[in-house]
Amino acid sequence: MDLLFIAARDVAGKSASVLAAAGLGRAHARALHFIARNPGLSVAELLGFLKITKQSLNRVMSDLLKGGFVERKTGMQDRRTRSLQLTPAGKALADAVWNAQRPILAAAFRSAGQDAVGGYRKVLIGIAGDPERWRKNP
Amino acid sequence: MDLLFIAARDVAGKSASVLAAAGLGRAHARALHFIARNPGLSVAELLGFLKITKQSLNRVMSDLLKGGFVERKTGMQDRRTRSLQLTPAGKALADAVWNAQRPILAAAFRSAGQDAVGGYRKVLIGIAGDPERWRKNP
DNA sequence: CTATTTATGACAGCATGTCTGACGTAACGA
DNA sequence: TCGTTACGTCAGACATGCTGTCATAAATAG
Secondary structure, eight states: HHHHHHHHHHHHHTTHHHHHHHTTTTTHHHHHHHHHTTTTTTTTHHHHHHHHHHHHHHHHHHHHTTTTTTEEEEESSSTTSSEEEEHHHHHHHHHHHHHHHHHHHHHHHHOOHHHHHHHHHHHHHHHHHHHTTTTSSS | HHHHHHHHHHHHHHHHHHHHHTTTHHHHHHHHHHHSSSOOOOOOHHHHHHHHOHHHHHHHHHHHHHSEEEEEEEEETTTTTTEEEHHHHHHHHHHHHHHHHHHHHHHHHHHHHHHHHHHHHHHHHHHHHGGGGTOOOO
């Protein structure tokens, strides 16, 4: 418990300075992160990842769109949906955030060793569930 | 990254209903958690765990004191400090929160196996640092 | 003993992030 | 055509964090 809280807090905290420079907060970073990892996802899917309400996401997305970090296109299969993806500026920002966080994870992974990382992933997947289903709401 | 975020979110989320019934939020739960695990700790130590400002903690602690969940006594060695510990009501609440969260962790630990849990802890300690030093500020 | 530092408490105001509720529009599907 | 779905948006509220400021008591340095 303690470990999970402290680790998540510290990793998220590392990105603060990079984000502040772009006038964004942590909520923006989380949205940015999942859009970066799942290009072209819909708003509903993004909500599934973040588990917040669409009204909450709205403010965050407005900022990202105004800032030119995210691009919103009408979905091709279902024209009601919006396909979200990062602009070059968005990619640059996501990379900057990642570069701020990577050293901690890399150091922890290296010092713990391959086997430990395998166990780490196994347990977290046990807690978080199948990544393939994160995007679904329930 | 994704795993860490989702896992922390889901575990913390499980306690929401229990906390809401007591009129408290997640910030209260975090304070309660660290007081439960480190009985008699000082305010400065609690701030070291939570990494928030004393002004932010103030509101949370006021609520916990008013609600009769936490007890505050003058420190014995250093009379400037305040020794914090849970009241019976606080312990009951902390237990209720823990009982809401335990099943997820227990299931994940069981299905991942002993070795995986060892690796999980090893990596998280690598990210979060030595637990003995969490209570220190810098 | 005096001056300074430390640990804490309190209050005011502000920013962020989240929520519920309500309404509207466009597109899908039976 | 009609009900449902996916989304956008406005309004108002709450929770949680922050900075800044002042006050007090106790420890500590000189």
